[in-house]
Amino acid sequence: MNAKREFAYGEATKLTVLDRLGVWLGTIHTRRRTGNLAGKAVGNFGCGYQAQFTRPYLDQVERAVLADVALAPDLKDHSKVQALEGSLPETLSGLPDGELDLILCISMLEHLWEPERMLKECRRLLAPGGRLLVSVPTWLDKRVLEFVAFRMHINQYEIDDHKRYYTRRELWTMLRAAGFLPSNIRCRRYKFWLAVFGTCTVESATAAQ
Secondary structure, three states: OOOOOOOOOOOOOOOOHHHHHHHHHHHHHHHHHHOOOOOOEEEEEOOOOOOOOOHHHOOOOOEEEEEEOOOOHHHHHOOOEEEEEOOOOHHHOOOOOOOEEEEEEEOOHHHOOOHHHHHHHHHHHEEEEEEEEEEEEEHHHHHHHHHHHHHOOOOHHHHHOOOOOEOHHHHHHHHHHOOOOHHHEEEEEEOOOOEEEEEEEOOOHHHHO
């Protein structure tokens, strides 16, 4: 039986300089693709203990569904937050279909044994016209991450929790299998080719007719 993750990202230890650099690069890239979040229903799955990307937008969004193995107390108390603590994608099963405008899965699929199930849940939860933004590390990044973790002893817990790495083709194939149409999938390398960023849009109700 596979051991379950004990801590959310940023819960047990302070973020290192390298952690903050990675978060900063990912945040810049993600923000360029989220668009205006005012009045939107947003899901951030595998968001980390502090939900660093979503936290600054909580006053703007209609509501935010935050999911990880643990979340900071103030996030759980926020009036706009629906907090889900536990394993993914299991904790998402009780959410209704088609009610989220945007879902973020940033640097989290590599921590799951069944990422395919996770992507199918995301497709189920998105409203017509909704978007999924997903980021995964490549096999090239594996060499960098493992050198830093196992030789420099930085962030070893996170890297030991990785289940797999990705190519652009592999991520595209998984997104297609989850139910997104080829015309609505975009996958590109970023972070100096060390990661792949996918953007998927659910067809609108009119387009599906």
